[in-house]
Amino acid sequence: MARIKDTTKVDAIFNATLKLVREEGLVGIKMSKVAKAAGIATGTLYIYFKNKEELIDNLYLKLKRESSERLFKDYSESMTLRQGFEYIWRGYFNEMISHPAEVIFIEQYYRSPFVKEEMLAERQALVVPVVSLLRKGKKEGIFRNDLSTNLMVVMLIGVLKELSRWHNSGRIKVSEEMKEKALVSAWRGLLA
Amino acid sequence: MARIKDTTKVDAIFNATLKLVREEGLVGIKMSKVAKAAGIATGTLYIYFKNKEELIDNLYLKLKRESSERLFKDYSESMTLRQGFEYIWRGYFNEMISHPAEVIFIEQYYRSPFVKEEMLAERQALVVPVVSLLRKGKKEGIFRNDLSTNLMVVMLIGVLKELSRWHNSGRIKVSEEMKEKALVSAWRGLLA
Amino acid sequence: MARIKDTTKVDAIFNATLKLVREEGLVGIKMSKVAKAAGIATGTLYIYFKNKEELIDNLYLKLKRESSERLFKDYSESMTLRQGFEYIWRGYFNEMISHPAEVIFIEQYYRSPFVKEEMLAERQALVVPVVSLLRKGKKEGIFRNDLSTNLMVVMLIGVLKELSRWHNSGRIKVSEEMKEKALVSAWRGLLA
Amino acid sequence: MARIKDTTKVDAIFNATLKLVREEGLVGIKMSKVAKAAGIATGTLYIYFKNKEELIDNLYLKLKRESSERLFKDYSESMTLRQGFEYIWRGYFNEMISHPAEVIFIEQYYRSPFVKEEMLAERQALVVPVVSLLRKGKKEGIFRNDLSTNLMVVMLIGVLKELSRWHNSGRIKVSEEMKEKALVSAWRGLLA
DNA sequence: TATGAATGAGGTTTCATTCAT
DNA sequence: GATGAATGAAACCTCATTCAT
Numbered sequence: 001m002a003r004i005k006d007t008t009k010v011d012a013i014f015n016a017t018l019k020l021v022r023e024e025g026l027v028g029i030k031m032s033k034v035a036k037a038a039g040i041a042t043g044t045l046y047i048y049f050k051n052k053e054e055l056i057d058n059l060y061l062k063l064k065r066e067s068s069e070r071l072f073k074d075y076s077e078s079m080t081l082r083q084g085f086e087y088i089w090r091g092y093f094n095e096m097i098s099h100p101a102e103v104i105f106i107e108q109y110y111r112s113p114f115v116k117e118e119m120l121a122e123r124q125a126l127v128v129p130v131v132s133l134l135r136k137g138k139k140e141g142i143f144r145n146d147l148s149t150n151l152m153v154v155m156l157i158g159v160l161k162e163l164s165r166w167h168n169s170g171r172i173k174v175s176e177e178m179k180e181k182a183l184v185s186a187w188r189g190l191l192a
Numbered sequence: 193m194a195r196i197k198d199t200t201k202v203d204a205i206f207n208a209t210l211k212l213v214r215e216e217g218l219v220g221i222k223m224s225k226v227a228k229a230a231g232i233a234t235g236t237l238y239i240y241f242k243n244k245e246e247l248i249d250n251l252y253l254k255l256k257r258e259s260s261e262r263l264f265k266d267y268s269e270s271m272t273l274r275q276g277f278e279y280i281w282r283g284y285f286n287e288m289i290s291h292p293a294e295v296i297f298i299e300q301y302y303r304s305p306f307v308k309e310e311m312l313a314e315r316q317a318l319v320v321p322v323v324s325l326l327r328k329g330k331k332e333g334i335f336r337n338d339l340s341t342n343l344m345v346v347m348l349i350g351v352l353k354e355l356s357r358w359h360n361s362g363r364i365k366v367s368e369e370m371k372e373k374a375l376v377s378a379w380r381g382l383l384a
Numbered sequence: 385m386a387r388i389k390d391t392t393k394v395d396a397i398f399n400a401t402l403k404l405v406r407e408e409g410l411v412g413i414k415m416s417k418v419a420k421a422a423g424i425a426t427g428t429l430y431i432y433f434k435n436k437e438e439l440i441d442n443l444y445l446k447l448k449r450e451s452s453e454r455l456f457k458d459y460s461e462s463m464t465l466r467q468g469f470e471y472i473w474r475g476y477f478n479e480m481i482s483h484p485a486e487v488i489f490i491e492q493y494y495r496s497p498f499v500k501e502e503m504l505a506e507r508q509a510l511v512v513p514v515v516s517l518l519r520k521g522k523k524e525g526i527f528r529n530d531l532s533t534n535l536m537v538v539m540l541i542g543v544l545k546e547l548s549r550w551h552n553s554g555r556i557k558v559s560e561e562m563k564e565k566a567l568v569s570a571w572r573g574l575l576a
Numbered sequence: 577m578a579r580i581k582d583t584t585k586v587d588a589i590f591n592a593t594l595k596l597v598r599e600e601g602l603v604g605i606k607m608s609k610v611a612k613a614a615g616i617a618t619g620t621l622y623i624y625f626k627n628k629e630e631l632i633d634n635l636y637l638k639l640k641r642e643s644s645e646r647l648f649k650d651y652s653e654s655m656t657l658r659q660g661f662e663y664i665w666r667g668y669f670n671e672m673i674s675h676p677a678e679v680i681f682i683e684q685y686y687r688s689p690f691v692k693e694e695m696l697a698e699r700q701a702l703v704v705p706v707v708s709l710l711r712k713g714k715k716e717g718i719f720r721n722d723l724s725t726n727l728m729v730v731m732l733i734g735v736l737k738e739l740s741r742w743h744n745s746g747r748i749k750v751s752e753e754m755k756e757k758a759l760v761s762a763w764r765g766l767l768a
Numbered sequence: 769t770a771t772g773a774a775t776g777a778g779g780t781t782t783c784a785t786t787c788a789t
Numbered sequence: 790g791a792t793g794a795a796t797g798a799a800a801c802c803t804c805a806t807t808c809a810t
Contacts, residue, residue, distance in 0.1 A: 021303070022303075024303070024305040025218065025303035025304040025305070026217070026218070026219055026300075026303075027218050027219055027300075027304045027305060027306075028304070107299065108217065108300060108303060111213075111216070111217040111296050111299075111300060112216060112217040112219050112220075113216040113217070113219055113220055146373070147373055147377070148370065148373075150358070150363075150364050151355075151373060151374055154351060154354045154355050154358055154364075154374075155351050155354075155374070155377065157354055158350035158351040158352070158353060158354030158355065159346060159347050159350040159351060160350070161350060161353075162346045162347075162349055162350030162354075163343075163350065172342050178340065178343055181339055181343060182346075182347070185339070185347065185381055189377055189380075189381050
């Protein structure tokens with residue numbers, strides 16, 4: 001019986017790719033470098049991925065999936081609005097600062113010869129729970145009704161992304177206190 | 193007298209490069225493509241730029257410079273706080289939606305084998321006027337004093353970037369009204 | 385196990401390079417031509433040599449080394465003066481006529497953008513045994529003491545080089561008899 | 577009336593070419609470098625020479641011609657054998673040390689894609705007076721008759737070339753005394 | 769005639785992919 | 790499955806030559 005394709009090896013490849021993206025962007029990804037960083041031979045890469053494009057695409061898909069899973073793992077519709085809000089906000093922030101390479105990869109992927117239309121569509125997925133939370137808050141009369149939900153999403157996500165970006169780049173160190181302040185400000189910005 | 197080195201040509205090269213970045217990111221910049229898009233021979237590129245790296249670095253520098261200039265052209269310290277705020281906010285937003293390729297380029301440049309340490313430093317420049325506006329507001333007692341200036345910058349810029357990103361990607365169409373709403377919300381978020 | 389890096393291939397590359405040098409000098413070395421002449425793909429060249437410069441430098445080093453080895457393989461300090469002289473003289477001559485491409489390559493290498501200072505130093509190496517032979521002869525009172533050793537080296541080597549050059553270019557055919565005459569004349573020219 | 581092609585400029589071009597050959601050999605000759613070194617525009621080169629090959633070929637021809645002229649300017653068949661020998665020997669040596677770039681150029685030219693068969697033939701020219709001197713000496717019974725004239729030429733020229741080469745490269749400084757010694761040794765080597 | 773920017777063929781080098789082991 | 794040398798298309802870059810001024 002033939003040995004089974006080694007999932008350990010696939011992970012090594014993904015991690016190696018991510019490492020290279022973090023260090024020098026999508027431009028810096030060379031199949032030989034990926035192989036070396038993953039501790040395997042170049043040829044072996046092609047056993048697990050038909051070609052470079054497929055490696056990149058699969059990595060993107062995997063990251064999206066994992067990120068969603070981590071993000072909404074314990075989220076439940078039964079939380080109070082405020083609980084849900086805090087859960088999502090903190091989750092999102094933690095996600096971005098504990099997986100910086102993923103963030104970079106995804107940003108660069110969107111603007112590359114690799115993107116496929118169908119993958120862009122997926123982008124929405126991450127936002128779905130946020131939208132439903134906001135809708136719920138509006139319906140309950142707790143959130144402002146004069147702002148479009150889209151704008152509210154933008155206000156929420158924009159601050160989260162920028163805050164984590166500053167943190168990841170080392171420009172600022174986001175303390176627990178600062179995080180709290182940001183969270184409260186965001187919450188207040190939504191209140192009716 | 194021979195044909196004279198043509199600054200018009202440098203612009204054509206920059207524009208061609210930007211076009212390619214918009215279409216397929218930094219990865220898509222191929223010297224031959226740039227030349228063709230600029231309507232010149234490949235060799236001619238090398239009259240104006242020693243090599244690909246220098247072309248990219250110079251483009252980055254130029255974009256940063258131009259963007260700053262446009263952004264703060266008519267800004268004056270004598271404006272009222274509210275006027276200054278609005279000027280900067282609208283300017284920033286317009287900048288990002290009227291120069292999407294520049295935004296993409298700069299984002300990708302930061303994560304590429306091209307970045308130089310000294311260029312990263314420059315990144316702060318764009319933020320300086322924002323910081324000084326916020327400080328002024330705090331001193332006048334108009335803005336909250338319990339938020340660090342950095343956090344306020346993040347809140348402001350984050351929303352601006354995300355809003356323009358959604359606009360540029362076509363996910364939403366930012367109407368005058370929505371812009372107004374976003375602006376007012378941002379302003380209120382800063383008030384003491 | 386994959387194919388193993390092949391020292392045979394390095395030789396093929398060196399020989400191909402030498403062939404091109406013989407045919408049209410250093411100017412004629414084109415990486416693609418070298419590859420074709422060596423019967424490999426262009427890219428393969430770069431597995432064995434980082435770039436053209438390294439190929440040329442290594443070839444130079446190899447030729448110098450091999451030439452020295454061949455030249456003084458069986459030379460021994462215990463030979464009589466006359467035996468040693470004859471050994472070196474004939475060895476030098478044979479070397480030059482049996483490896484004409486090497487001679488051309490080395491001559492052209494000295495005057496090229498490829499030379500490195502440290503490699504010029506090596507040039508002396510070949511002459512060392514000649515110098516020690518001449519010193520020995522002088523000490524024994526067999527060779528003239530009124531000529532500097534340097535001048536004697538020049539007289540010896542100059543004739544050898546020119547003779548082989550005429551031979552290699554086809555201007556003359558150096559017979560055994562002529563060789564004998566030249567050797568004896570050289571010997572006499574050194575005698576006290 | 578049109579201006580006449582400027583011979584001053586042709587000289588500047590030739591000198592610039594020679595300078596480059598001295599510095600980095602035939603490989604180092606780039607038309608743009610020649611132009612810059614000659615203090616003219618690249619395009620101007622092509623007014624004086626149809627192309628690179630013609631520039632090189634003409635330079636070769638000119639050097640050969642000038643060298644011959646200088647060498648045998650005051651030589652006369654009526655000199656005594658010894659006078660003639662000394663005249664030629666010293667002339668040859670001076671020629672080589674006062675025109676090192678020419679020597680290098682000619683050596684490299686012989687082994688390059690530029691050589692033409694017909695130009696190789698010319699190579700003999702420089703040697704003609706030497707040959708006739710040697711023949712005269714043999715007929716007069718002063719020079720050895722057991723050595724072929726060719727071999728004698730080789731012995732003479734070989735030492736001269738090597739001596740000047742060592743001098744030019746800086747390996748030795750040829751004093752008047754050393755020159756005298758070399759000349760006398762060469763003369764003695766020919767005597768019957 | 770003089771200029772030097774412009775050209776593009778051709779050289780150098782890289783790298784995704786294949787293939788012999 | 791695994792390896793990494795080998796491949797060659799395609800990228801980068803140079804430079805002899807042309808050409809608009």
